[in-house]
Amino acid sequence: MRGLSVAGASAAASPLLLGLAAAAPHKQRAPQYVVNKQRADEVKEAFQVSWDGYYKYAFPHDSLRPVSNTFADDRNGWGASAVDALSTALVMENWDVVNQILEYIPTINFDNTTTEVSLFETTIRYLGGLVSAYDIITNSLSLGIQKQPDVEAILTQAKRLADNLKVAFDTPSGVPDNSLYFNPPRKGGSTTNGLATTGTLILEWTRLSDLTGDSEYAELTQKAESYLLHPEPALGEPFPGLLGTNIRIEDGKFEDGNGSWGGGTDSFYEYLIKMYxxxxxxxxxxxxxxxxxxxxxxxYLVSHPTTRPELTFLALWRGKELRFSSQHLACFHGGNFILGGLTLGEQAYTDLGLALVEGCHATYVGTATGIGPEVFAWQDSQLPLNASNNQPPPEDQTAFYEKSGFWITNGHYVLRPEVIESYYYAYRATGDTKYQDWAWDAFQRINKTCRVGSGFSSIKDVNAPDGGGFDDFQESFWFAEVLKYSYLIHAEDAPWQVKADNTNEYVWNTEAHPIRVAGGK
Known part of the structure; x- marks a missing residue:
């Protein structure tokens, strides 16, 4: 494969922030926000419809199949949708649902499952959901709950789950095996783990240590993270701070230098600034x-499409060679850059974040449904158009690319939150109501296209007027993320809302569960 000179792949770099080494989070004036109760209430109605369908046809299983009115146990049969929905029900003050879930949580048997356990998915959904609920109830919210819950039972369940998961870290290096089995807890025998699946544990496990006083949970994940903070060998870090994907469990060394801000690596970068x-x-x-x-x-990564050079995307990398493709999953990066810019007081990061939000917005408004695709591509405007890594779109998408600035390589939409997530951060950073309007438009499009049967379903083709058919699956993160972001961008201020002036009382895990910051406020 031909090497790529990356000098033309971007504008100038932002200045290195040498003076930040001893700085605390930056403070600035908070923008003014606009509450839109009607929109917030309509999102709450969609939450209730989704919950009612799940509760009637799927609870206490993991996920609803809303077309067939059946269920799936895709997350070990512990009620993933219920646990994922709890923090959203709390911030919406939907007490009926809160009480149903609080009654259920102490009954979950985290010792028992017949299916493979993902350390990563279990951490972000179950452990994150439990720790978040404990934090919200004990620090910020208790009125409206039917009877004062045994909040210690929530923490006990979180600890019980983590104790079962700890076996993952019993490896020669301390890099965990992401694949586990229970009854009894044991490793799946993997030889490698991924960047995201290793580097997206630290927030939830550190918080559990801080809440319980047991330092082991934090120590396990921080040891695993140390290999990512100091990557070896050199091929694992093709650009400073940008890493490969696969890490050997035996010794913590990287096997490749291929990565992106998308799936498989994304939330490692997300958690770096969130841990700070x-x-x-x-x-x-x-x-x-x-x-x-x-x-x-x-x-190195900033790229602009030939047909819409005003749009900004981030390329992925294969070693030092760039590929001009991205994902819905990667569209969280706008919000993450905005959060980093606010936290560090560095406008260059905020500006890039806002530009990335504009780019991901274009992927929504460019399709027939008004919903962005799972995967998209473009041709870079600064590289030679005949470069091997910069080929034009397929003939049947040429007209679409001319108009939209991207073409679709996977048209599915699986109820993902990342674009609305970045709208939320853009709004909280600026107070600009256009981001509320964009989030509202996205929600309305999803409501129109994905609402079916007893809930909401993923769809097959965002560029087909009707979505191309349903996959008959309502993801648990629909509750935790899409509905939470869609609600909070229109809702009143609250302790868990992201603060532009860095008086944050909570930081959100990658499943959008608000977790209390260590120092509190």
Whole structure:
């Protein structure tokens, strides 16, 4: 494969933030926000419809199949949708649903499952959901709950689950095996783990240590993270701060230098800045590694499509060669850059974040449904158009690319939240109501296209007027993320809302579960 000179792949890099080494999170004036109760109430109605369908046809199983009115146990049969829905029900103050879930949580048997357990998915959905609920109820909210819940039971269940998951870290290096089996807990025998599946555990497990006083949970994940903060060998870090994907469990060494801000690697970068927000004193090195990744992204990855050069996307990398493709999953990056810019007081990051939000917005408004695709591509405007890694679109998408600035390589929509997530951060950073309007438009399009039967379903083709048919599946993160972001962008201020002036009381895990920062406020 021909090597790529990346000098033309971006504008100039942002300045290295040398003065931040000893700085605390930056404070600035908060923007003014507009509450839109009618929109917020309509999102709450969609939550109730989704919950009612799940509760009638699927509870206490994991997920609803809304077309066939059946269920799936895709997350070990522990009631993933119920646990994922709890923090959203709490912030919506939907007490009926809160009480139903609180009654259920102590009954979950986290010792028993017949299917493979993902350390990553179980951490972000179940452990994150439980720790978040404990934090919200004990620190910010209790009125409206029918009877004062045994909140210690929530924490006990979180600890019970983590104790079963700990076996994952019993490896020669401490890099965990993401594939586990229970009855009894044991590793699946993997030889590698991924960047995201290793690097997206630290927030939930550290919070559990801080709540229980048992340091082991934090120590396990921080040891695993150490291989990502100091990657070896050199091929694992093709650009400063930007890493490969696969890590050997035996010794913590990287097997490749292929990565992106998309699936498989995404939330590692997300958690670097979020850990600094969680505790600036303990996690200053995580901030520094986020800065390195952000600066390299600006210097090497920023790309503009030939037909719409005003749009901004981030390329993925195969070693030092770029590929001009991205994902709905990667569209969280706009919000993450905005959060980093606010936290560090560095406008270059916020500006890139807002530009990335504009790019991901274009992927929504460009399709027949008004919903963005799972995967899309473009031709870079600065590289030679005959470069091997910069080919034009297929003939049948040429007209679409001319108009939209991207073409679709996977047209599915699986109820993903990342674009609305970034609208939320853009709004909280700026107070600009256009982001509320964009989020509202996206919600309406999803409501129109994905609402079916007893709930909401993923669809097959965002560029077909009717969505191309239903997959008959309502993801648990529909409750945790899409509905929460869609609600909070229109709702009143609250302790869990992201604060532009960095008086944050909570930082959100990658499943959008608000977790109390270490110092509180």
């Amino acid at each position: 927000i969680y505790d600036p004193e303990r996690f200053a090195e995580y901030r520094d590694r986020w800065i390195a990744a952000a600066d390299s992204s600006i210097k």
